[in-house]
Amino acid sequence: MTSNTSLQQRRLSAVPRGVGNAFPIFADRAEGSEVWDVEGRRYIDFAGGIAVLNTGHRHPKVLAAVHEQLDKYTHTAFQVLPYEPYIELAERLNELAPFHGDAKTILFSTGAEAVENAIKTAKAHTSRSGVIAFTGAFHGRTMLAMSLTGKVAPYRKKFGPGVAGVYHVPFPAPEHGVSVAETLRALEFLFRADIEPSEVAAIIIEPVQGEGGFHPAPNELLEELRRICDQHGIVLIADEIQTGFARTGKMFGIENTTIEPDLITVAKSLAGGFPLSAVVGKAAIMDAAEAGGLGGTYAGSPVACAAALAVLDVIFEEKLVERANVVGAKIKAAVSRAAQRNDTVAIAGLRGPGAMVAFDIVKSRGGSEPNADATKRVVQAAIADGLVLLSCGVHGNTIRILVPLNVPDAVLEEGLARLERALAVANV
Known part of the structure; x- marks a missing residue:
């Protein structure tokens, strides 16, 4: 046995x-x-x-959608032969996007891929290289995502220097003795000492830190980040990989605040257990990359897309x-x-x-x-x-x-x- x-x-x-x-x-x-x-x-x-x-595990509606898709096709590579479930899911996510104006969505397989491609998109849009993240953040384990992650052990230990151009400022949390004022002061020092705002492509933040301890980002901080990004042409990215899809009492965690991001990354509960992630963003920013610059062989699996469409139905129906x-x-x-x-x-x-x-x-x-x-x-x-x-x-x-x-x-x-x-x- x-x-x-x-x-x-x-x-x-x-x-x-x-x-x-x-x-x-x-x-x-x-x-x-x-x-x-x-x-x-x-x-x-x-x-x-x-x-x-x-x-939940094996929701009947999700399983039914997956079985139906399995009887049609399991893979063509969206870049070779596109398919409707990808388009339909992008349309649904665009409608749900937590910001005003036209949105576009691109699909991937993992949360780290979504983060990497959100940063790539921001860099293409701004023609800049710098990225700012926060201590305690978790954005993934691939090289760029690991570099953004604000915790050394175990995520960065033994892997050498991270990607150049990534900077961290303290995340404000009462339990850690860091105030919003101290975070903003550190950001001001960063702009003075290491990188000027005109060289920053993006600031990425979790509306509620996940691995960092479930600390909500204070609205006061988010409003100031939004102002700074607007002033200097920086893309503000909300990492919704853990906070998304109803977990926080809103469809997306950022909707518990008064600000709108430019891009969001989603994954985890998007497809009810099937590997799927996405970047949802303002259309003008999302179109910055050249054709072929984004994608992946398995990105936006039709089986996972079918699951995700059912997940969205379940969230609303239940x-x-x-x-x-x-x-x-x-x-x-x-x-x-x-x-x-x-x-x-x-x-x-x-x-x-x-x-x-x-x-x-x-x-x-x-x-x-x-x-x-x-x-x-x-x-x-x-x-x-x-x-x-x-x-x-x-x-x-x-x-x-x-x-x-x-x-x-x-x-x-x-x-x-x-x-x-x-x-x-x-x-x-």
Whole structure:
């Protein structure tokens, strides 16, 4: 009989350590918000494939669309023989674009590809080379995306210098002792010391930092970035790869703010588990690259496009934008109750819009000193109790919750009870 132990041994022999695994648990099947491993054990999924499954595992409508497309064709390469699902999805995303004016969309396969091509598009539009990102950001693992990522270990460790022309300024977060004023001062210093604004092609920012700890970008900062970009002709890119598709209680995270970006990158929950990403942007900017300058052999897979069109239907039919706020409120209420107990680990900084919820594990109640060891214990206690839970954050002490938005209330409550138990078990 296949077991988690035997598969883990095979994995260690066959797969390099550079791709990590949160748990030595091997999936066998999944439905909705639940997963069963190869040994038949059931888990409640609070990770959602790292924000990929806003519509849940194997949604029937998504599977039906995929099966229908499989019976037609699976690949032609859009650059060789284009196809309608790509065009239809671009039209749908253009209608949803979180900015005024004409929009255009180009499709890729991964979030890192979307980020790379958003930067390429900005450079083509501006004829400039500089790019500004933020500490704590995560934009991917390819060379340019890695260079934009504002965290050395493990994403940049051992890989040498990043791409030239990438600069970082501190991301404002109360937990890190950085204010909006300090961020803007650092940006001003950057313009004085390292690169003038007229050489900057783009500023890229996550509306809510993902790997960085689920810290929302303050509206005050975004408004000032918008002003600076308008003043100097810089393209403002919102990385919506983790915040997109109803997760934050809006279709896109940037819609929780008062500003409009020029480009957005999307991926993860776009296609319900199938590899697909996109850059959606203002048409005048999106047309800057020459024909053939953008694309990819598998970019915009027709199967993934069919899945994505069904995902968009599910989001609207099941009112998942509104559902995100209901789910988020239930999560926050449960975590708040746990924080009042005397037998749990110390909890601080409960935050996040919609159902993009996180909180920190700290060393003392009422304190803010990170407790990464206790955070690891919480995650391990959760998986031992059948709850898939992830951590993140600059200090590794943040618990993040990315449960599918259409999780049944009973399953959500069961998962939250397991989370509360894990918070108590880890208090040793």
